[in-house]
Amino acid sequence: MSQASAARLVAERPVPTDPRPWSFPSFDRYDVAGSRVVAAHLPGKPLAVVSLVVDAGAIAEPRGKEGVALLLAATLAEGTRDRDAYSLAVAAERLGASWRADVDWESLRCGFEVPVGDVRAATELLAETVRDAALADDAIERVRSERLDDLSIDMSQPGARASMEFAKQLFAEDSRYSRPDGGVVDTVAGLTPDDVRAFHAGRVGPAGATLVVAGDLTDVDVRELGRIVFEGWSGAESSPVSTTATAHPAGSRVVLVDRPGSVQSMLYVGHEAPARRTPDYVAMTTMALALGGMFNSRLNYRLREDKGYTYGAFGGFDCRRDGGVFVARAAVQSEVTAPALTTLVNELTLMREAGLTADELEHARNYRAGIFPINFAGPGAVASGLGDLVVHGHPDDHFDRLRADILAVGLDAVNQAAADRLHTDRLLCVVVGDAASIGDELRATGIGSVEVVNDGG
Amino acid sequence: MPTLPHYPFTLHTLDNGLRLVVSEDHLAPVVAVNVWYDVGSRHETPGRTGFAHLFEHLMFQGSRNVGRNDHFGLISAAGGTLNGTTWCDRTNYYETVPAHHLETALWLEADRMGGLLDALDQQNLDNQREVVKNEKRQTRDNQPYGRWLELLHEHGFPQGHPYQHSTIGSMADLDAASLEDARAFYATWYAPDNAVLSVVGDVDPAAVLDAAQRYFGGIPAKGSFPEPPPSDAPPVIGTEVRMHVPDRVPLPRTFIGYRCPPFGTPDFDAVEMLSTVLGGGRGSRLYKALVLDRPLLQPPDGNVLSAWPFVGGASLLIADLPAREGVDPAELEAAYHEVAASIAEGVTEAELERARALVTSDWLHHLATVEGRADTFSQFTTLFDDPGLVNDMLPRVLAVTADDVMRVAREVVREDNRVVLVFEPEPALDDEAAA
Incomplete structure (x- = not known):
């Protein structure tokens, strides 16, 4: 008999005890300076997230400009009126705050995860980055060429290649969904600094943006965070957009x-x-x-x-x-x-x-x-x-429901x-x-x- | 600097040698269960590479009281997640479940710790061998640049060193693995006195200890384990190793691996700080010089430079340098070396402050979830017999001085201590594209 089979093991599977109740963390919505703030209090968490959700996703891109939203998102960190890219990065990283900016079909989301004690300072940097983005020609052109290199790497990876072909074959040519949310080489290569600045001016503003805060808010004045981002910001009046138009081929x-x-x-x-x-x-x-x-x-x-x-x-x-x-x-x-x-x-x-x-x-x-x-x-x-x-307009009890x-x-x-x-x-x-x-x-x-x-x- | 959290814990050793770490966290009704076995690819012998990892797959194929698909089935039906991973220094298995299912996770872990061989058969082995071979194809062989880590291990460590072969192993060794090999591997390494069990979450420590005794207490200790193959390594490689790797890739990409002091030593802490000052984040020296000031480097997803934590004699400090389109990789590499060498000349307090803040946030992020914390408790208990490092490791790294950073830079970032892999597009690819 081998040593392992000498083990005395409990044969019966345990019966679970009574579940302890759970619900999605409670959160509050605020109107601040005419815009919206949503904040969840998560007691005991050392890190907090402050993020701006903007109605500037890939479906909002003009025809032929596919990829401009992601290019804008990637260029935001490249400097503001008062700070170059390096100074901006160092200012955030000295707080332990790392910048994230992503685009999905419906939204552009950007912000920081930061030790909760510095959430106000991080919010100031977020406001500066989004509102006062420099969007200079040379930075946009460099980031665009980085995006093109990214896309050529994607094309060499079987999964990304398959995903791209799937979208191209499934949706009609005039549907936004026929191309990945980051665009394709042909469209990204054609984007100009003016396109990026126009998308920023047209879609990124207080009307289409919501500030989301999640963390231990014990010592945080959420309305103040909202004022930092929204007060005195005049910007785009974003309008609703629509997309789809699928090809419905007969047969597989x-x-x-x-x-x-x-x-x-x-x-x-x-x-x-x-x-x-x-x-x-x-x-x-x-x-x-x-x-x-x-x-x-x-x-x-x-x-x-x-x-x-x-x-x-x-x-x-x-x-x-x-x-x-x-x-x-x-x-x-x-x-x-x-x-x-x-x-x-x-x-x-x-x-x-x-x-x-x-x-x-x-x-x-x-x-x-x-x-x-x-x-x-x-x-x-x-x-x-x-x-x-925010993006889907769900009610407050959405996750529990x-x-x-x-x-x-x-x-x-x-x-x-x-x-x-x-x-x-x-x-x-x-x-x-x-x-x-x-x-x-x-x-x-x-x-x-x-x-x-x-x-x- | 933010106030650092202190995570409470208790450590018990059961009579059979199983070490149990319990840490309470009642913020959410969830619990993480994590088992580290002190066996990884460094314990493998020649001709048996990839075995620790293949074996990890077999641990999900049922055991004495657990059916073939029940490990995943019972945990997912409980509303939980689970997985296992294999690396050079360990194999780990973990579940995160709603807290009222804690005992299900403990029962499953105990049953395969003590009763795997009752269920292990040729069919399981043959099936999982194919799965693992497809894992290798998917994650390495069919991926652009997929061989980089394998090559850095092969050339960054001395001939015969246990880190010289990759965790995934070779196709030939995987094909040769027999059922007898699998049984012998289990009998050699899988025992309570070669394992650490960590439980973190919404639990009562006394009840966890009681449950651990009940489920694991009947598994006999093994008593002794083979010494892993000797892992002593000279502190430097001794010469530059340079390889050009033609591959099916669109753009050149250079990987540089330096041999460095092992994880757990103060010098490794200094290497970690060095990697952050030099190559961590957008405010690092390398990012500024190679991305912002001159368009040479494609910004990587992670850090440009990172220290990999191995305990067996030596670790690796690795630079990932994807070249921008049209940039000669030699030009990028020369610019990289110039910046990397500059660190030995001086580090400012402002640079250290930035690095400390980033290291702190990364660490808090890593420990933020119960599963991250459970894995770290298991890690430090397995590797250093010290679960308290969950609280003590970060202060140690933060105490690294500018002098420490400059000293390890001089010792590690050297021409005679690096493996340089230059991946370049295969000419054939260009010909096809033109056709």
Whole structure:
């Protein structure tokens, strides 16, 4: 008998004790100088986050200027009227504050995480950075060329390459969603300093901005932070924007992006999806969690744990304020590209036709509801959640209500969502891999027509 | 300087040698459970590279009382997260769960600590071997620049040094791994007296100790463990190692690795401060010179320079230098060396203040979550037998002086102590693009 099996172990799985109650951290909304501040008090946290959420996301970009929002975000830190980029960086870093500026479809978000004692000083720097941004020609031109280098690196990575091709093939040419939220080489290369300054002037102002604060606010005057950012700021009157326009092709098809010499193939399979406000949002996303959003999801179980084709397979909805996508993805060993794609498509079809089991639903519900206190543990996550409330116009009790809705969603609703929201009759299957070795096999799967495109896009 | 938090903890050693660290934090109803085993890739022997990591995968395939998919299944159904990782100096396993599921996590960890072999079979091994090979393909072989860390390890440490091979191992060794190898590995390393269990969160320490006794107390101690292969290394490499690596990449990118003192020594603390002054953040010397003043360096996602914490004889200080389009990597490298050399000539108090503030924030961020804190308690207890370093490590780094920084700069940032890897686009790629 080996030593290990001599262990005395408790055979019965423990029974959990009673759950302790949790709710999303309470927060307050303030009107300050005609603008909005949202602040959550997180007692005992040594770090705080102060962030400006601006209605200047990628969907607000003018046609042909795709990427200008991210270029603006990246250029903000390059100096103000009074300070050059280096002085600005040192001023923040001497507080222990690191600058973050990101763009998603709906918003531009920028700010600092900082030891809570210096949250006021960091807010002053945030206000200066956003309001008094220098946006000088040479800085914009340098950051634009850095962005172009970033994009060429992205194109060499199978995942980013697949994502870009998926968007390009799925959405109509005139939809903003046909290009990544950071733009593409052609559009970024054409951006001028005037474009960046015009976007700043047109979209970044007190009317379209909300200041989000998350941290231990015991010694923090939140209204004062709001005044620092908003008082005396006259700027853009942002107007609502709209996008989408998806291509709805008939039938499924395969787009094979040739990447010679690849030892794996990157699979991106999916279609368009409804916007965040869809009434069956909870049902469809809970279904998607069981399909591809957890380690024990069907996709990961089948492609990784059962077949060993991949290090991981995932799938889910990206529901935006306007429209969205469903994508299932996996990087698979080249030799098994065709069987892996067939297996993946079969799992989607099975889910659409037969739905979840009651056990799978219970598992997904419990996971998704249980994870809230873990996901919202820190100031960064809480600030991000508050930013989402702002962007989507959710009510104050949104997260607690969402959690209750998840726990209440039933099998009929979830399986109806699988039938309604998975379109296995018109899948777009993007494969990034070595076309010479996998092309014929992909044609033989019968999933759909196979179009080969050059790696360079 | 912000007031630094003091994290309370208790340390108990069970009769079987398992060290238990418990730290209360009642801010949220969650708890992190974290186990470090004192075995990593540095304990592997030639022909068995990648084994510690492959074995980590097998730890998720069920054990005596836990079904094959139940580890992930039970934790996710509890509303928790989990994973495991392998690195040169350790293998760790961790769960974060709502606090009322604490005992589920302890039970799962105990069952695989004491009863893995009851479930380990050829099918699990064969499946996870394929998963790991795909992990290697996905994260290294099929990624631009994917081989950089492997090459720095290979050339930054002496022949036969246990850090010379990568944690992921070689395809040939992975293929050769047998079920017997796996059983022997477990019998050699997986035991309570080679492990640290940390529990951080909304818990009562007395109840945690009681539960730990119940779940882990019946697992016998092993008593002794093989010494890892000798890890002594001369303080410097002795010569510059320079490699040109043609790869499927769009732009040149240079990685420079310096051998440096091991993690846990005061000199490593000084190297950490050096890396922040020189290459941490937008206000660092390197960022200013190579990004803001002259457009030579593509701003990397992380820091330009970072100190990697290894305990076995030597660590690495690593510079990541992606060249801008059209910039000759030789020009970038020359400019880099000029700035890097300047540190030995002097460091200002203002530079140190900036670096101290950044190091402090990074550390507070790292310890902000219960899972980050649990992992750090396990780390310091495993590597240095001192969980109190969770509170004491940062003050130690903050006490580093300008003289310390200049001294380690002279000792580490030297031409005869660096591995220079220059990744350059393969000519074939350009030909294809033109065709």
